[in-house]
Amino acid sequence: MSALAEDDDALVRRAREGEAAALDALVSRHHRAVYEVAYRVLGDADLAADATQDAFVKAIRALATFRGDASLRTWLLRIGLNTARSAGRKRTSQREVPLEAVSGTLMASSDLERRAIARTEAERAEQALATLPEKQRLAVSLRVHQGLSHREIGELTDTSEGSARVNYHLGIRKLRELLK
Amino acid sequence: MSTGCEFHADALADLAAGRLEADRAARVREHLATCAACREDLEVLTIVSRAEATPPEGLEDRIRAAAREVAQEGQGRTAPAVRARRPSRWRPWALPLAAAAGLATLWVGVLGRDADSDDRFEADALALAAEAPFGAWPAAGPVVAGDPVLSELSTEDLERLLEEMEP
Structure with missing residues (x-):
């Protein structure tokens, strides 16, 4: 194995x-x-x-x-x-959150224009995420980027699964406003 | 938010990140075709998915080397302390909100909205949803959606709920 x-x-x-x-x-x-x-x-x-x-x-x-x-x-x-x-x-x-940290996150693409747009979006998302309170930031990024469940995020942040879910919702709600 | 969001909302993060299995993704996309609110959430999540924090080049090798060194030293002692959960300070006026949170907790592992979803249960839940319109969800049954309940709360109520859950 x-x-x-x-x-x-x-x-x-x-x-x-x-x-x-x-x-x-x-x-x-x-x-x-x-x-x-x-x-x-x-x-x-x-x-x-x-x-x-x-x-x-x-x-x-x-x-x-x-x-x-x-x-x-x-x-x-x-x-x-x-x-x-x-x-x-x-x-x-x-x-401040270094924007260069975002550069390594972009998906590979042969289309330079699409890459430029994606980079801009990644930077905006990076900046928007950085404005969230820590628990909301972790709830969103660990759910989206690492695929953790709300239960796992709750265990990690020493809160309940319900709290992790509320933090996720609040985070997404704020990001929706910031990324409009 | 249209009927069906409760079965698909949590899968949107996995769809945005490209983690969702093909058949599950197809069902979510069917829902997206009829739900503007979930399409908007998916758009936000897709943008957010591009901002994954990627470790700098060489970090993995650095950690591997450090891990091997530590293992060779044979040091093994204290585990990190795990703080006890703080007790909640519930107040009567918060009970309706607390109920929403409790229902949200019932959600995981029941409705199949996480990666390890149970398709058979999901089908049963969808059938029940078809019989009972969104506004008529049973208050105490297992088929109670966490995300839709939370989605319908105002931001102010969500924040108040959180204060009660994390005093």
Whole structure:
């Protein structure tokens, strides 16, 4: 069975035994979502990258204590969220959301005009997302970009599933106004 | 919002992100053909989907190297603390709004609006919806839509509801 075909529980068991390939697979599978959380909290690509790495280091160190009460993904995202919030508190001043962070998000297209439009839309969405309160920002971005359920988002943000859903609705409602 | 939104609204995020299975996507698109509100939401979600935070080049390799190093050190100790949920401070005037939130919670896993939707149940729910117009949804049954309830609340009420849920 390939590492990618394995479920997280099997990968965790192998990673606990020190198997490097299992660690690699866990990182490959989850680093994008952890980065998304960190970026939405910090609004800075470099800080988010550092926080993502720190989160994985903490997670690997704590892997022996992972009990599986929550899914591995939720657990990792929670560590990422706490790490990013901690990094945010240490930051002395709030930096503006770097637009260049958006450049890597565009879908590949041979049509330059469509790419330019898509870039503009991505930038507008990026800026609009950055204006939302953190919980709404996370509720929308994790639902849309990472496919998390409202229940998972609630677990991650230490709120109920209902709260996560309300935050998502409020976020979409504000984005609709901002992106008109 | 037209009848049927309750079965498709949550799938719009997955459709916008290109995650929806073909048959489910086809059913959502059928609904979109008749629902301007959901088309508008899909337009917003499609724009938002283009703003995914993409890790910088090389980050994955950096993390892999750090993870291997940590694993080799054999350090394994404390797990991150998980904060307990804060108790809610419910007030009588908030009960109708709380009910809406509770109904919203019933939604997940019941109506098949998340990725792991149960098509058979969805078909049953759609059949029931056809029998009962939108305004006549049973108040305490399992087939109560969370998103439509929330969608019909004003922004002010949604914010007030959130204050009650997250004191």
